[in-house]
Structure formats: structure tokens, C-alpha cells
Amino acid sequence: xxxxxxxxxxxxxxxxxxxxxxQRSAMIPMLMYAQDExxxxxxxxxxxxxxxxxxxxxxxxxxxxxxxxxxxKPLGKYHVQVCTNISCLLYDGDKLYEHACKxxxxxxxxxxxxxxxxxxxxxxxxxxxxxxxxxxxYDFHHYVTPEKLDQLLDGLRKKQ
Amino acid sequence: xxxxxxxxxxxxxxxxxxxxxxxAAIEGxxxxxxxxGFLKAAKMTPEQIIEQVKISNLxxxxxAGFPTGMKWSFVPRTSPKxxxxxxxxxxSEPGTCKDRVLIENDPHQLIEGVLIAxxxxxxxxxxxxxxxxxxxxIDVMDKAIAEAxxxxxxxxxxxxxxxxxxxxxxxxxxxxxxxxxxxxLESLEGKRGIPRIRPPxxxxxxxxxxxxxxxxxxxxxxxxxILREGGQAFADLGIPKAGGTKMTCLTGHVxxxxxxxxxxxxxVKQMIEEVGGGMRNGKKLKAFIPGGSSCPVLTASELEGAxxxxxxxxxxxxxxxxxxxxxxxxxxxxxxxALRIMRFxxxxxxxxxxxCREGTTWLKKILTRFHEGQGTxxxxxLIGDIAKNMLGRTFCPLGDAAAMPTISIVEKFRDEFEDxxxxxxxxxxxxxxxxx
Numbered sequence: 143x144x145x146x147x148x149x150x151x152x153x154x155x156x157x158x159x160x161x162x163x164x165q166r167s168a169m170i171p172m173l174m175y176a177q178d179e180x181x182x183x184x185x186x187x188x189x190x191x192x193x194x195x196x197x198x199x200x201x202x203x204x205x206x207x208x209x210x211x212x213x214x215k216p217l218g219k220y221h222v223q224v225c226t227n228i229s230c231l232l233y234d235g236d237k238l239y240e241h242a243c244k245x246x247x248x249x250x251x252x253x254x255x256x257x258x259x260x261x262x263x264x265x266x267x268x269x270x271x272x273x274x275x276x277x278x279x280y281d282f283h284h285y286v287t288p289e290k291l292d293q294l295l296d297g298l299r300k301k302q
Numbered sequence: 303x304x305x306x307x308x309x310x311x312x313x314x315x316x317x318x319x320x321x322x323x324x325x326a327a328i329e330g331x332x333x334x335x336x337x338x339g340f341l342k343a344a345k346m347t348p349e350q351i352i353e354q355v356k357i358s359n360l361x362x363x364x365x366a367g368f369p370t371g372m373k374w375s376f377v378p379r380t381s382p383k384x385x386x387x388x389x390x391x392x393x394s395e396p397g398t399c400k401d402r403v404l405i406e407n408d409p410h411q412l413i414e415g416v417l418i419a420x421x422x423x424x425x426x427x428x429x430x431x432x433x434x435x436x437x438x439x440i441d442v443m444d445k446a447i448a449e450a451x452x453x454x455x456x457x458x459x460x461x462x463x464x465x466x467x468x469x470x471x472x473x474x475x476x477x478x479x480x481x482x483x484x485x486x487l488e489s490l491e492g493k494r495g496i497p498r499i500r501p502p503x504x505x506x507x508x509x510x511x512x513x514x515x516x517x518x519x520x521x522x523x524x525x526x527x528i529l530r531e532g533g534q535a536f537a538d539l540g541i542p543k544a545g546g547t548k549m550t551c552l553t554g555h556v557x558x559x560x561x562x563x564x565x566x567x568x569x570v571k572q573m574i575e576e577v578g579g580g581m582r583n584g585k586k587l588k589a590f591i592p593g594g595s596s597c598p599v600l601t602a603s604e605l606e607g608a609x610x611x612x613x614x615x616x617x618x619x620x621x622x623x624x625x626x627x628x629x630x631x632x633x634x635x636x637x638x639x640a641l642r643i644m645r646f647x648x649x650x651x652x653x654x655x656x657x658c659r660e661g662t663t664w665l666k667k668i669l670t671r672f673h674e675g676q677g678t679x680x681x682x683x684l685i686g687d688i689a690k691n692m693l694g695r696t697f698c699p700l701g702d703a704a705a706m707p708t709i710s711i712v713e714k715f716r717d718e719f720e721d722x723x724x725x726x727x728x729x730x731x732x733x734x735x736x737x738x
Contacts, residue, residue, distance in 0.1 A: 159470040161384070161427075161510055166492035171473045174434060195492070208494040208652070211434045211476030227396045228595050229553035229628055231642050265478065265646050266396040266595075267435045270553040270626060271306070271560050280437040 143190040149179050153194065165195045169202060173212055181216045210265075218253045218260030220298050222246070223277040226263055229270035238274050239263050241288045245295060258299070304406050306560030309577050313539060313547050316523045317563045320407045326442055328449040331410040337455055339529030343418045344463040348379055351422040355525065357533030359545030364390055364481070364518030365594060365624040367544075367612050376505035377423040377513045386509040387419045387428035388490065388516040392474050392481040394433055395594035396646060397626025400549035401519035403561045405432070405439045408523070409446035413456070413469060415522030418529055419515050420467045428467065429509070431486055433474045443471045478650035482698045483516045485652065496654045497698035520549050520625075540566035544611050548622070554629035555582045570608040574629065585631035589715070593623020595643045596703030598710035620710070635730035636715040637722055640708055641669035647704030658701035661692040665708060675725045682719045686712050 145153070152175050156168040172191050177183055183206060185199075192199045206212045224239040243249045246259050253260040269275030272284035276291070283294060305320045319325045319334055331337070343351050356371030377385060389412065393401040405412060416428045432440050447469050450456040458466050472490055474480050480489045484498035487509055508514025524546055528536045537545035544566045550573070552559050557579030564573065574580065574587070581587055590600045592610065598620040600608070608614050615622045630639060648662035665688055671677050689705035689712075696702070712719060721729055 159472075164491065164510055167472075167490060169492035170475050170489065174473050174475050197492075205492065205494055206475075209434075209475035209477050211474075226642070227646055228591075228639060228642050229397050229626075231639070232554045232628070232630060232634065265649060266394060266398075268393050268399045268402050268433070270397050270399045270628075271551050272304075272399075273553060273559070277435065280435075282438075 143186055145176065146179060149175060157194065166197055169195055169197070169205060170209065170212075173202075173206055177212060182213045184214075216253070216257070219258050220260075220278050220295075222259060222261045222295070223264040223267065224261070225265070225267050225269065225273075225275050227266040229266070230274040233273040235274035238276070238286060238288060238291065242276075242291055242295075245292060259295070305403055306558070306562075309558075309562055311568075311572070311577055312563050313565045314563055315527050315536075315539065315547050316404060316411065316520065316549065317407070319411075320403075325407045326409055326446060328410055328446065328453055328455070331408070332453075335530060336410055336526075337414050337417075337461075339526035340414050340417045340421070340455075341461065341463075343421050343529045344461075344465060346421075348422050348424065351418065351529070354528055354533035355422070358524075358528040358536035359533075359540060359543060360521065360524055360528065360536065361544055361612065362518060363520035363524070363548065363625070365395060365596075365621070367622060370517060370521055373505060373517070374419065374422050374515055376503065377515060378506065379424050381513050383512040384427065384510075385423050385425035385513045386515075387416050387423075387425050388487070388504075388509055388514055389416060389428065389430040389519055389522055390481060390483065390486055390516060391430055391432040391436070391439070391519045392486060393436075393519070393624075394478040394481050394650075395596065395624045395626055396643070397551060397553050397591065397594045397628045398624040399551050399553075400561050400625055402436060402439060404519055404523050404549065405436075406442055409443050410450065410455075411523050411526055412443075412519060413446060413450055415525035416469060417455070417460070417465075417467055418525050419517070419522065421465060423513065423515055425515065426466050426468065428469045429472045429490060430469065431472045431474060431480070431490060433480075434476050437473070440471050440473055447471065477652075478646075479652045479698070479700060482700065485698065486516070487514070494652070496652050499697060541609075541611055543613065548610060548625050550610065550625045550627060552578045552627050552629070554627075555585065555587075555631040555634070556580065556629050557582050564610060567609045567611045567614070570605050570610060573610060573627075578629070581629075581631055583631075585633060587629060588632045588634055589630040589636060589639070589711075591620075591626075591628035591630075591707070593621055594626040595628065595646065595707060596699075597621045597623045598706045599714065601714055633730055635673075635728050636711050636718045637669065637673050638728065638730070640711040641666070641673050643707050644669050644704060647700065651700060651704070655696035655698075655701060657692045657695040658704065661688055661701065662704045664688055665704070672719060672722050673728060675722055675728070677719065677722055679720075679723060682712060682716060685719075 160167040480495040485495040489495040648666040692705040
């Protein structure tokens, strides 16, 4: 499998970041950074990471299923993550999530037909003092109102 | 840069540089006495460093509140194995967003704290484990680490002290459980984040089965001040048995939510009224969670005379926890709050221990039923019974974390559960919208 030079450089650094014989430690960061580039964790990627860190593909698979941010299927180009946990809930994060679902016409972990948006109701993302909060891919947005959410999504739609 | 307007009642020790231009850059840090604590420590013996941390009365800021100096003293320094420093930046306790602010605004303070810990136990490598959602902070941290290498504050023979230290970032991938120290170590080793049985504790067999200091971001960030100004100066900021300040995240129904650095022992009432600007829309306070959603809730009357410190909260049968304060006003449905908290723990239970895996799932089901108006009177007791049967019966504290708030909510707000009986819709959501 070939990756971008940036990702290759990152892999190289990861493989030397842990004590000798402990390259398995690089597994989760490698999957995360590769997923950012490829969109999801494919069978091919599992095989490749397994080969590079010296474990079996099964061992990679059993680890990755544990982590909620590692995805086996492609997400939308813009993955909208709405927090509805307690601090956001107190600022109507649940209603914001419902609004986002209606706006995009999809629900939890679904992707729009054009592949542009996906949505996920997520657990606490560490933005509790600036609630309600969402993340679009890795970008945080704080104090999100339904109107602000509409603007954000419309802006992204135009950007395509 | 993410930080709120400072409040005059804050004691800015860890946040002393916040608000200055480009606080994350090494030049500014060095200009503000940065790395001076490390240079002082480099001239001391490991025993002297640990002694200063003991004198400071610094207690772990991740939630458990264990005395940091004591934790460091458990590491067998003379062990032939390499030692490691691991930073817990997996901040995931609902209501908590302080480590994020500390890393974003002053990453070099964290690096300096790690270096001092390295000197204290003769460690030469460290890992900053940051939750996957905080990807931009990994970039901030990687940049700071690169700067520190370039300026000779990491790497070989740091500033001519003869001390070598390498520091790496390590991303998580979405798992609350990995904030628990032994699960974090499993995750760092490329495994599922499942807790380890203890003993041995990480001090003896931590990362890669080697002696390890594992502390929260905020704990490490307090260390440079302790070495620079002396342990006593830090201790004097707080109260007996708990030194220094606590990064406090005010969340929920106050006028000015935000992250504030307050002296330990800060009065709760003053925190809400003055720092937080009082209750939003002049409403009454119904429930108060002092340090993340795993802490038992307190009612307004229980807050009389309460202070933000370990003992004051323990006296009220709750915990200071992570500093994630959650404030709920009179319009909050406590059944809904209990359900949302339980949904979180059911989602995050790693499944290793049956009481936690099954308990959280069953409680989620019962609480959902309740919120939909289908609960029965016997269910009210059943909730408490299941939760109590989870307490202390799991490898890690996630089971307790799910049980404790639930037990307290059912005990203290039983009337609200009764109000939901017999198909009655939730009084706080007349439209009957059940979304959680």
C-alpha cells in the first residue's frame, strides 16, 4: 500500500517512538492518521498496519473494534458530531442533535446519499464550558444554536 | 486561543501566562521564567525533588486526588528497567474541559513538568496520551516538542545538565475508559483499553511493564511552579492537606460558564454567585455535581458551607473529582439527567467486568422506561439495588462512576421518579419529546 509522503514520515516516526520490540504501540495512532487520509479503515489498511508492526491482521481488528473513532466504513466528507452529554444537554444539545438530523435527513452514523455529510451523536468531547458543542471532522464549534448550525452546514455545502 | 475572561477571584498559577500573545511558543515561555523549575531540579537529588512535591501537598488532579509526591516515591528508582513518564490527557469525564485549555495555552509548562518528573525517578522517555477528539492539541503538543528539541530542552544532555529525555505524543481513538490509568497503559501498548488488575501498580509495572509515573495533565502542569517557587509556596495557596489551585470547569446553568483557576477550598456559593455570575435567568439551583458526572450529586441545601476541596466534598459523601462542575437549575428533569449519565456509562463500559457491563445496560433500560412514563414503583428501588450491586465489584472505577451519581439522584430526587409513574409525561418536557 502506498501513502502520502507526510503519512509515511509519520509512520516512520511512530515506529521509532516506542521501545524496541514494542512497535505494536504504534497501531492505534497509525490507524487514526491513515484513516484521516483514506476516509476509513479498510481491510487493506489493516493488513498493511499489521505487517508493519509485526502482528496479525486479526490482532489489529480486535483492537480497532474497541475504539469509537475508528471506522470500517467511509464517513461523509464532513462528519458532524453533536454532543448530547450532560453539560451540553443542559444547553439543549439533544434538540440540536435532532435539528441536525432533520436538516441533513439522516440519523446516527448515517451518511447522506451524496457522501458529503454524516452525523453522529457523540459522548462528551471536552467542550463542556462552551456548550452546546459540535465537532465537524476535528474542528470544534462552541455555543452552537440551530441557526448557527444551519449556517455552518450551508457554508460547507456551498464549498463543495 | 481558547480561554475565557479571567475573573478577579482566580488565583492564576497554572494559567499565569494565559492571554499573552502566542503563549504556546517557547520564546514566550522562556521569557516568563520557563524551564527554571527544571534547571533548579537538575541541581537537586531525586529525593529532594520528591520532597518538594510532597511538601506542596499536590494531589492528583485527574479525579482520584492521590498525593502526587507519594505516588512518585513508589517508583523503584534503582530498578534496572527503564522508567517512563506518561501524561494522561485523555480528558473524557463529562463536565471536564480543563486539560484542553492547559495544553492549548501553555504546552511548555506541561513539558517542563514531565522533565522534572523524569529527573525525580530517573526516567528518560515519556508519552503524552491525548484523546483522539483533541487532534488539534496533538499538533500543538508536537510543535512544542519540536521547539523544545530545537532549543535543547529535550533530547540529549539537556542544557548541559547531562540529563537525556525524549518525549512523544500518542493519540487515543475514542474511549472514555482509556482515561483510567491501567486501561490507558493498555491502549498505549496497542491493545483494547481494558483495565489491568492491581497490584502491581503502574509505579512498579506500568508502561511496557516498567516503572512508570502516570499523572493527569493538570498535575504535571503544577510541578514547574512547585520547583520554581518551592513546595511550601504551592501548599500555602491551598488548605491543609491539599495544596495549590484547581482548574475548575463551570458548566451548566450559570451565567458565565468557563474554566477558572481557583484556590483549593474556594467556597462553592461564591464560585457560583461571583465567578460563575449566578444562576442563569435567576433560576434556583436544583442539583450540583462537583467534579464530573461520576460524582454523587448534591442538592442546594447540602451546599451550605461547602468548599471546593477534597475533604469538604468527602464530608458530603461526594468527590472533588476532576473539577468538572455541573450546575442544574430548577427546570432540569433529574430522571432525564440520570438517564443521560447512565447512557454514557453504558456506552463506555469496556465490557470486561460483568457487574459494570450488565449493570449499566440494565439501568439504562430502566431509566429509559421511566423517562417514557412506563416506570413502576418497584423500579425506583430496583435502580438503587442494581447500582449498589455494582459498587466495588469491578476492576476499575467505571462501574462505581456509573453507580454513584445514580444512587444519589434516586435517593435525593425520589419524588421526581414518582412524578413519572403511571404514564405521566415528563413535567419538564410537556411535549413528551424523549430524545435521550
